[in-house]
Amino acid sequence: MHAIESGNFAAATGVKLARVQVIAAYPITPQTPLTEKLSEYVESGELDSQYIPVESEHSALSVCIAASSTGARAFTATSSNGLLYMSEQVHWAAGARLPIVMCVVNRGIGAPWTVWNDQQDSMSQRDNGWIQLYANDHQQIIDTVIKAFHLAQDVSIPVMVCYDGYLLSHTYMPFEIPSQEKVDSFLPAFSSHYHLDPDNPANLNSVTLPDLRVNVHGDMAPAYMEIRNALHKDLRGSIGVLEEIDEKYKTIFGRGGCPITEEYLCEDASFIAVSIGSLSYHLRDVVDTLRGEGIKVGVLSLHLYRPFPDKAIIKALKRCERIVVFEKALSYGYGGMLYGDIKSALYDCDERPLVQSFILGIGGREIKTRDLYEVLKEACRTSKPKTGESIWIGLKL
Amino acid sequence: MAKKIGQIVTSHGEPGPGDGGRTGSWRVLRPVIDLDRCVPVKKNKMACFICWMYCPDGVITRTIPPEIDYEYCKGCGICAEECPSRAINMIEESRFITEDE
Numbered sequence: 001m002h003a004i005e006s007g008n009f010a011a012a013t014g015v016k017l018a019r020v021q022v023i024a025a026y027p028i029t030p031q032t033p034l035t036e037k038l039s040e041y042v043e044s045g046e047l048d049s050q051y052i053p054v055e056s057e058h059s060a061l062s063v064c065i066a067a068s069s070t071g072a073r074a075f076t077a078t079s080s081n082g083l084l085y086m087s088e089q090v091h092w093a094a095g096a097r098l099p100i101v102m103c104v105v106n107r108g109i110g111a112p113w114t115v116w117n118d119q120q121d122s123m124s125q126r127d128n129g130w131i132q133l134y135a136n137d138h139q140q141i142i143d144t145v146i147k148a149f150h151l152a153q154d155v156s157i158p159v160m161v162c163y164d165g166y167l168l169s170h171t172y173m174p175f176e177i178p179s180q181e182k183v184d185s186f187l188p189a190f191s192s193h194y195h196l197d198p199d200n201p202a203n204l205n206s207v208t209l210p211d212l213r214v215n216v217h218g219d220m221a222p223a224y225m226e227i228r229n230a231l232h233k234d235l236r237g238s239i240g241v242l243e244e245i246d247e248k249y250k251t252i253f254g255r256g257g258c259p260i261t262e263e264y265l266c267e268d269a270s271f272i273a274v275s276i277g278s279l280s281y282h283l284r285d286v287v288d289t290l291r292g293e294g295i296k297v298g299v300l301s302l303h304l305y306r307p308f309p310d311k312a313i314i315k316a317l318k319r320c321e322r323i324v325v326f327e328k329a330l331s332y333g334y335g336g337m338l339y340g341d342i343k344s345a346l347y348d349c350d351e352r353p354l355v356q357s358f359i360l361g362i363g364g365r366e367i368k369t370r371d372l373y374e375v376l377k378e379a380c381r382t383s384k385p386k387t388g389e390s391i392w393i394g395l396k397l
Numbered sequence: 398m399a400k401k402i403g404q405i406v407t408s409h410g411e412p413g414p415g416d417g418g419r420t421g422s423w424r425v426l427r428p429v430i431d432l433d434r435c436v437p438v439k440k441n442k443m444a445c446f447i448c449w450m451y452c453p454d455g456v457i458t459r460t461i462p463p464e465i466d467y468e469y470c471k472g473c474g475i476c477a478e479e480c481p482s483r484a485i486n487m488i489e490e491s492r493f494i495t496e497d498e
Contacts, residue, residue, distance in 0.1 A: 097407050156405045193405040203410040216411050230406035 001177045007168035010138040010175055011077070011103050011161070012037035014145030016047045017183040018101075021072040021190065024052040024063035028082040029115045030165035031105040035077055057082040061089035061102070068098040069204060071195030073149065076100070079165060080107035080114075080121045087125065094129030094231060096205050099152035099192060100159075101145065102130075106277065106328075107165040108363040116364020117165040119277060123305070123329035123337055125160075129231050131238055132306040134276050135163040136262070139175040143255055144303075146178070149187055150245045155238040156193045157231070164278045164328075166364075178253055186252050235307040242304065260312040262301040265291065269298035271380040272317055272353075275326045276302045276338060279367065283326065286372045295380050302338070310345040318346065322354045324379040326372075327390075328361040335359070335390030357390040365394050412455055424472035426487040428465055434484035438462045448476035448485060 003009070011034050015023070023042070025035040041047035050067075054060045057078050064074040078086065083104055093100050104122040108114040122132060133148060135141040141163050148159040163169065196202065208224045215221040222230070239260065246259035264284050266272055273283050280301030290297045300316050302309070317323055327336040334340060339357035346352045356379050361367045375393050379385060432438045436445035438461055449457045456466040457476060465476075477485040 097405050194407070194409065201412055203412065205408045206410055208408045222406050224408075227406050227408055234405070 001179070002174060003177055004172050004174045005138070006033060006170055006172055007135075007138050007141050007163055008032075008034035008105065008170070009037055010142040011105075011145055011163070012041065013177055014142040015075050015101075015103075016041050017142075017178060017180060018075075018146055018149040018187055019073065019184075019190075020047070020049050020075045020101075020149075022050045022052065022064065022067035022074045023076070024054050024060045024067070024074070025076045025078070026054055026057050026060050026082060028057070028079045030107055030117075030169045031077050031079040031082070031103065033169070034103060034105065038075075057086040058089055061086040061093060061100075064100045064102075065089060065093050065096065065098055068093075068100050068192070069096070069196050071190070071192055073153075073190040074098075074100050075102070077103035077105065079105045080109055083121045083125060084109065087128070090125060090130065091128045092205075093158045095228070097156040097193065097231065098158055099149075099156055101148045101152055102158065102160050103145065104160050104162040105165045105169045106162055114363040115165075117167055118328040118362045118364065119162070119164070120329040120362070122160060122162040123327075124331075126306050126337065129157070129235065130306065131155075131157055131159040131235065131242075132304070133159060133161050134303055134305060135161065135168065136278055136281050136301055136303075137175075138168065138173040139255065140303075141168065142175060142177065143249065143253070146183055146187060147242075147245055147249055147256075147259075150248075151238065151242055153188075153191060154241050154245065155234055157235060157238060162277070167278045176255075182252055186249060239304065239307055239309055239312075258303065260302075260304045260309045261316055262303060263316060264299040264301070266298035266300055266316060266320075269296050270321045271295065271297040271324065271376075272300050272320045272322075273297065273324045273326060273376055274300045274302070274317070274338065274342065276305060277328070279326055279328060279361065282367065282369070283372060283376070285369055286376055289373060290377060290380070293377075295377065297376065297380055305338070308341050308345070313342060313345045314349060317342070317353060318349050318351070320353050322356065322380065322385060324356045324358065324376060326358050326360060328359075330359050330390060339390060354385050354387055356385050356387055359390050359392045360394050362392075367394065424467075424470060424490050426472045426474060427467065427490050427493060428470065428472065428474065428476050428485045429488050430463060430465065431484045431486060432462050434482045435462055436482055436484070445481070447479050447481060451475050451479045 042051040067074040106119045108118040152159045246256045250256035283299045325339040336357040449459045456469045458464045
């Protein structure tokens with residue numbers, strides 16, 4: 001079935017099709033219509049799920065952690081300061097290896113208050129052990145949500161599905177809603193590596209010592225460092241699992257094929273613009289114009305930001321002359337995070353392209369196609385590319 | 398404390414004496430059950446077991462009579478406090494050391 005609906009509707013429908021069993025969420029702009037739609041699905045009986053109203057985001061994820069620990073497929077969603085308010089539990093969910101899926105509808109962070117879009121919220125949470133996937137349009141939102149549940153339970157790592165507030169969450173776009181039968185054939189019933197069982201009581205994630213010690217069975221049990229190392233290794237391994245899941249999705253639904261990065265006119269490109277989220281589709285228009293002027297430029301979009309897909313990045317970028325990174329978030333006091341990640345990924349290559357970094361659209365500052373055009377053209381053409389520091393574009397004072 | 402579950406390494410502890418290693422040597426008072434006052438013993442029924450339920454270290458058995466594992470009992474006295482028939486007495490540990498010797 002095809003629909004012309006909002007990005008939040010696409011996400012809610014994906015969650016419904018995934019037959020989520022427990023939903024706990026606290027409304028926050030611009031995520032609110034997503035949770036409202038889910039509560040409607042539950043209230044009308046369309047979705048057989050427990051919808052648990054909570055008083056905060058910290059509680060929302062705590063409920064999902066508890067639900068997931070009992071063996072239920074759990075979902076939450078948030079934005080901006082809501083994500084930061086649940087931050088302690090965000091780390092916990094990853095350390096506890098719980099296959100929770102969370103949508104983060106990207107919004108800037110206060111102070112000062114902003115409700116508009118940038119990607120500072122989820123990007124600043126990149127080091128907490130979750131898998132982070134980003135969608136560029138509504139079709140990718142619904143498809144990525146469904147795939148995220150598969151991935152989360154295959155690797156026992158929680159997954160964030162991030163998409164731009166307003167630009168995607170509140171705009172209407174045509175997309176295909178897969179049938180329940182097809183989703184059921186794709187997504188296995190929920191199973192987890194462990195769930196609480198009253199007949200076999202266990203303590204989960206209680207104080208774990210710095211060094212190994214013998215457990216109740218007399219076996220050497222891993223300590224904190226082993227457990228955390230396993231999370232890191234499994235995150236690295238999840239890149240391959242995501243590729244397999246995407247392949248399965250493509251076979252059943254006919255969509256997919258680029259779960260890690262998505263290239264546009266990159267094959268022969270001397271210059272490649274890199275971005276995350278809807279901005280990368282915006283950049284396609286600019287690239288089309290520049291191609292018309294004879295500049296060999298393409299766009300690379302990252303769908304997977306954590307674990308960082310170094311190998312895919314190197315493969316896609318190592319042959320070009322210049323890389324131009326556009327980001328709607330930064331590590332304050334350093335510069336673009338994606339920029340830093342790309343630079344370090346390329347460090348071990350024999351021939352390294354120049355990397356330029358631009359910060360834009362912070363707190364919803366409008367990103368004009370003309371500005372992108374001028375900046376990207378200058379970045380490709382100039383004999384003195386600005387490297388070494390992230391340049392803010394679109395500033396008016 | 399932590400256990401490998403399948404391929405996924407997490408912190409997963411099962412209840413039982415020894416999960417925290419050998420403890421309890423710092424006990425000052427030792428709970429001793431007076432079987433003449435203990436409810437399940439007197440009634441010969443699987444009843445009461447308030448001590449078993451309240452013991453924070455899980456060292457009291459749900460049996461007739463209840464038994465206390467002194468290897469892990471830390472002498473907190475919660476069992477004695479909660480016992481409705483006052484069947485558990487907290488006795489100076491030093492007395493038993495002398496007797497053991």
